[in-house]
Amino acid sequence: MNIENTQSQMRKGILEFCILSIIRRGEAYPSDIVEEMRAANLQILEGTLYPLLTRLKNAEMLTYRWEESNSGPPRKYFSLTEKGDSFYKELQQTWEELSNGVNALTSKKSDEPLSNS
Amino acid sequence: MKKIININLSGRVIPIEDSAYEKLQSYIESLRKYFVNEEGRDEIINDIESRIAELLDEKIRKGASSATEADVEEIINSMGKVEDFEAEEVAEAKDSNQQSGQQSSQQSQNYSYTEKKSKGRLYRDSGDKFIGGVCSGIAAYMNVDPAIVRILFAIITFGGFGLGFLAYIILWIVLPTKDLDGYAGKRLYRNPDDRIIGGVAGGLAAYFDKSARTIRLIFAAPLILSILISVINNLDFSNDLDLALNIGFGSISGTFILIYVVLWMVLPEANTNYEKMEMRGEKVDVNRIRQTVQEGMGNFKEKMKGWGEEVKESAQNFSSKAKEFSGTRGKAFAAEVNETVRSRGRGLGHVIAVLFKVFFLFIAGTIAFALFVGLIAFLFGGIAWSPVNDFFYGRVTGSRYMHGVH
Incomplete structure (x- = not known):
């Protein structure tokens, strides 16, 4: 059992949820997603974001369009599909249940008795 | 003093230091290897490449004259190295591949990527394959x-x-x-930059750090000698000794030509700079290779003996494994094979293409050589038939020679 392993599993579970929620607010360019995640103190490597986006795109959760940029070749801007949107909503529900449950559990004080005893 | 080259990365022309370029190249190569089983690999690599291009372009537009090694380093760090991905994807690896999952959970984080090789187990290497990855897997083992x-x-x-x-x-x-993240050292390639026929001699020269001319001479010498001797032989009919020599050299030349053809078929061409670096073994200690080769020559017999025992041992292991295999793992494996066959329709096409290429090269090589011999025979008239005989004789003894050599 090592701590990095458990931490990375925790983080990995919410990664897709976070990315979808950023894209849901409006079309996003991958490096903007990274910026936003970092600003929220959620570390992600840009190199792991691309495969994740490609996977989500191949699963028809995301779609993208090319946008001409004023310098050089066009950029890929990602947006949510309908399928992605309902996927996101399910994730959101799960997240709320999870975070409420976990918060309720972890915020209990040590002198509180176990509920079943 | 640093050499600066212009590269075209995702449609942008970027001036970059030669050393920085090598670094970038090997980074992208490592990504390619890492994502080898990923469905959208090319797309991912393209996206990452164009992002890197964008970042480098930004540096240039801010006034830098060229992208430096430090710039590339910075970008690689922000994109993440392959070993960082691994740390992030531990959980997934565990789900999809039990063996590698077990491995990574046993490993502490400071293990480097190259040490994560699956030592001790024999696999086929899906990352570096010519036909089915068998040879490459054995090599990694x-x-x-x-x-x-x-x-x-x-x-x-x-x-x-x-x-x-x-x-x-x-x-x-x-x-x-x-x-597999197999062998990381000097590798034998055909050298497309230094070729006369197939670049084999050029590749060998780069591998052994000799001049290509020397290698070519070694390949060509027996052939030239056998022709010379046959000429001399025809001038002086009374000498039987020369005839023996002639046959000797003739068969050697046949062997060398066969070796050349085999190498031509088997060796990949060093096309990318990364491969060229591998070919020249720039990351490897040359002394180590020299030592390995000398050792190999010196203790050849002992090694063969030891190797024989090892083979015997592994054969015994294998038979016990086979029993276990047919008992427990059989079903699971059969299902896997089924799936592989189904999902690898394209792979099968590739195999056929490779086999076709191999046969084509072999036939083309044989025809070319036959024509060459015919030309020689024509040049030296009816009297110089011995090279032709030597050729046929050489082909038969060729294999015997090779058993002797290896």
Whole structure:
């Protein structure tokens, strides 16, 4: 059992949820997603974001369009599909249940008795 | 003083230092290897490449004259190295591949990526394959250059009546596949920058750090000698000794030509700079290779003996494994094979293409050589038939020679 392993599993579970929620607010360019995640103190490597986006795109959760940029070749801007949107909503529900449950559990004080005893 | 080159990365022209370029190249190569089993690999690599291009372009537009090694380093760090991905994807690896999952959970984080090799187990290498990845897997297992294993297999196939081919098929069926991060050292390639026929001599020259001319001379010498001797022989009919010499050199030249053809077929061409660096072995200590080669020559007999025992041992292991296999793992494996066959329709096409290429090269090589011999025979008139005889004789003894050599 090592701590990095458990931490990375925790983080990995919410990664897709976070990315979808950023894209849901409006079309996003991958490096903007990274910026936003970092600003929220959620570390992600840009190199792991691309495969994740490609996977989500191949699963028809995301779609993208090319946008001409004023310098050089066009950029890929990602947006949510309908399928992605309902996927996101399910994730959101799960997240709320999870975070409420976990918060309720972890915020209990040590002198509180176990509920079943 | 630094050399600056212009590269075109995703449609942008970027001036970059030569050393920075090498670094970038090997980074992208490592990504390519890492994502080898990923469905959208090319798309991912393209996205990452164009993002890197954008970042580098930004640096240039801010006034830098060229992208430096530090710039590339910075970008690689922000994109993440392959070993960082691994740390992030531990959980997934565990789900999809039990073996590698077990491995990574046992490993502490400061293990470097290259040390994560699956030592001690034999796999087929899905990341570096010519046909089915068998040779490359064996090479990774023994930590040698895959080209050497491929050459041995080719020799066993040509000299042993297709025995190598049979062994290959069996291994192909039996071994599970895995993307191995195999041998990282000097590798044998054909050198496209220094070629007369197929670049084989050029590649060997780069590998052994000799001049290509020397290698070519070694290849050509027996042939030239046999022709010379046959000429002399025809001038002086009374000498029987020369005839023996002639046959000797003739068969050697046949062997060398066969070796050349085999190497031509088996060795990949060093096309990218990364491969060229591998070919020249720039990351490896040259002394180590020299030592390995000398050792190999010196203790050859002992090694063969030891190797024989090892083979015997592994054969015994294998038979017990086979029993276990047919008992427990059989069903699971059969399902896997089924799936592989289904999902690898394209792979099968590739195999056929490769086999076709191999046969084509072999036939083309044979025809070319026959024409060459015909030309010689024509040049020296009716009297100089011996090179032709030597050729046929050489082909037969060729295999015997190779058994002697290896």
